[in-house]
Amino acid sequence: MAETTTTTPVAGDDPPRPDGPSRTDDSRTDGSRTGDSPAYGVLGDSLRTYRMVAAMWIRSTMAYRVSFALTLFNSFCVTFFDFVVILLMFGQVKGLGGFSFAEVAFLYGTAGTAFGIADLTMGSLQRMGRRVRDGSLDTFLMRPAPLLAQVAADKFALRRFGRVVQALLVLVWSLFLLDVDWTPVKAVLLPVTVVCGAVIFGAVMVTGASALFWLQDAAEVTNAFTYGGNTLLQYPPTIFAQELVRGVVYVVPLAFVSWLPALYVLGRPAPAGVPDWAAFASPLVALVCCGVAGLAWRAGIRSYRSTGS
Amino acid sequence: MSSTEPFIHLDGLEKTFTVRRRAGLIRREKREVRAVDGISFGVERGEMVGYIGPNGAGKSTTIKMLTGILTPSGGRLRVAGIDPSRERTRLARRIGVVFGQRTTLWWDLPLKDSYRLMHRMYRIPDARYRENLDRYVNLLDLGDLLDVPVRQLSLGQRMRGDIAAALLHDPEVLYLDEPTIGLDVVSKAKVREFLKDLNGERGTTVLLTTHDLTDIEQLCSRVMVIDHGRLMYDGELAGLHGVGESERLLVVDLERELPPIEVPGARFVRAEGPRQWLAFPAADSAAPLVAAVAAAHPLVDLSVREPDIEAVIAKMYGGTREERRESLR
Numbered sequence: 001m002a003e004t005t006t007t008t009p010v011a012g013d014d015p016p017r018p019d020g021p022s023r024t025d026d027s028r029t030d031g032s033r034t035g036d037s038p039a040y041g042v043l044g045d046s047l048r049t050y051r052m053v054a055a056m057w058i059r060s061t062m063a064y065r066v067s068f069a070l071t072l073f074n075s076f077c078v079t080f081f082d083f084v085v086i087l088l089m090f091g092q093v094k095g096l097g098g099f100s101f102a103e104v105a106f107l108y109g110t111a112g113t114a115f116g117i118a119d120l121t122m123g124s125l126q127r128m129g130r131r132v133r134d135g136s137l138d139t140f141l142m143r144p145a146p147l148l149a150q151v152a153a154d155k156f157a158l159r160r161f162g163r164v165v166q167a168l169l170v171l172v173w174s175l176f177l178l179d180v181d182w183t184p185v186k187a188v189l190l191p192v193t194v195v196c197g198a199v200i201f202g203a204v205m206v207t208g209a210s211a212l213f214w215l216q217d218a219a220e221v222t223n224a225f226t227y228g229g230n231t232l233l234q235y236p237p238t239i240f241a242q243e244l245v246r247g248v249v250y251v252v253p254l255a256f257v258s259w260l261p262a263l264y265v266l267g268r269p270a271p272a273g274v275p276d277w278a279a280f281a282s283p284l285v286a287l288v289c290c291g292v293a294g295l296a297w298r299a300g301i302r303s304y305r306s307t308g309s
Numbered sequence: 310m311s312s313t314e315p316f317i318h319l320d321g322l323e324k325t326f327t328v329r330r331r332a333g334l335i336r337r338e339k340r341e342v343r344a345v346d347g348i349s350f351g352v353e354r355g356e357m358v359g360y361i362g363p364n365g366a367g368k369s370t371t372i373k374m375l376t377g378i379l380t381p382s383g384g385r386l387r388v389a390g391i392d393p394s395r396e397r398t399r400l401a402r403r404i405g406v407v408f409g410q411r412t413t414l415w416w417d418l419p420l421k422d423s424y425r426l427m428h429r430m431y432r433i434p435d436a437r438y439r440e441n442l443d444r445y446v447n448l449l450d451l452g453d454l455l456d457v458p459v460r461q462l463s464l465g466q467r468m469r470g471d472i473a474a475a476l477l478h479d480p481e482v483l484y485l486d487e488p489t490i491g492l493d494v495v496s497k498a499k500v501r502e503f504l505k506d507l508n509g510e511r512g513t514t515v516l517l518t519t520h521d522l523t524d525i526e527q528l529c530s531r532v533m534v535i536d537h538g539r540l541m542y543d544g545e546l547a548g549l550h551g552v553g554e555s556e557r558l559l560v561v562d563l564e565r566e567l568p569p570i571e572v573p574g575a576r577f578v579r580a581e582g583p584r585q586w587l588a589f590p591a592a593d594s595a596a597p598l599v600a601a602v603a604a605a606h607p608l609v610d611l612s613v614r615e616p617d618i619e620a621v622i623a624k625m626y627g628g629t630r631e632e633r634r635e636s637l638r
Contacts, residue, residue: 142376142413
């Protein structure tokens, strides 16, 4: 008797099983208070979810190590051949649009690394269209975690890391070849550029994925901006039409991913009459892009229609 | 949460979809479809309610609004005092959802990986998680399936896996959308038994949509019928006009083509070669009927078809859905 009276009020590690419809409200609010602490915020929650889901996918990929090593190597090779094209080209010509091989390699490295990071972390968003079409997005929406993090981390493919490594190698190589007067500003600008570039690419991917809530088959349009944008940025702006260059400065601000800051590092003027200070505007542009992407995403979720049944 | 408001509360809930249809080469016609057209009801804690209606009546749309997946076009909606579409992720921790036609599990991962992820995503306390997992693995016979990737599970296995997944975080409400669809008789019985116990022991509120009248008969004391996005009936199953008169079908495969079978308690419906269809009241047992048929005829095979909701509702309004539609024009 005495034992039962003492154990009941104790909130032990093993809570008493709620019996019948009299389940207490108290235990529930308690539970949600600890789990739902507002200190986390959406961003913290998103990061936590992303880490969790991505970690699980990595673990499941690592179950087949050889297969993983092969796909990683494959991803590395595919992007490497991409660069071989540039190598071959410079076997025939001395410069491209007035840019030396080292300079083109530098452009290639900065854009490629930024894109690689974005592709690694956000590439799964491409599959959103299918999820919207077949209604399997419902499942994600029913879970107590931010949707964007769930979709972006879904089937997290570590093999995409091969692209990052390849672009990074080219970037490092170009740094040895380049003849640049390094200043502290330039030294700081380079890593900042790569990070901001990845964020801008990521924001474009999210914005594109948001459009899929309405246009389920528009994934290719986004790819034109992301994969296409990456290819565009790997070459000097001087070889493209000025209208195109202006487009990626003012419309879809991909020029801030690498062109503008990289040209500053190389000591070259900004293209298409863009003011020189624009080279330092990448963080601001990245922030604005994230804002636009966030709004688009929210609007997309609210207009999600699911499927029949 | 105010104490006077029911646990689940819908007040004039509406959902309209705009459907665009091509009319000619470029011109597109816009048309509004009211999937849910002003539904109001309340469900108290611990109730087990059947939510039924023909295909396209608006059942799934309602459930999706209750989970926050879809944003209502009008009306008011509260689940546990929460507005689902505004606070979807907060509500998610307190509800469990099982879609019969779609898994909530990670398709390519072993069942136990899915559960492990749920554990962390729902922030279930460790002790609670282990206790629940053991319990449901036991009750739903999942022991041998934990290491199998979800895509390799049979429909019945997957359904049991899904039900366990929906309950790991001790939801206060469980929405079940066609939980027995496509299951064999044994699996159906298992699922029903489990749900009944769950509601009895844990007091989980259950809202169930189904096409299978037996689900409702065995589980729900209260049933709501929805058609064309409107609530047509809310009350006891017995009160549903037409339920008592509903019939089951006995499908008999004979060795050869024979004249219509005549047995007491059943009515000959039609024949197709050696196969014959007999109808008998849904409330009657099939056993004596089968015995009577087998005694007098050379049997090859037989099966029993349960009456479905569609038939009952059609009877309820007299005539089939198509006929009603005609009469509306």
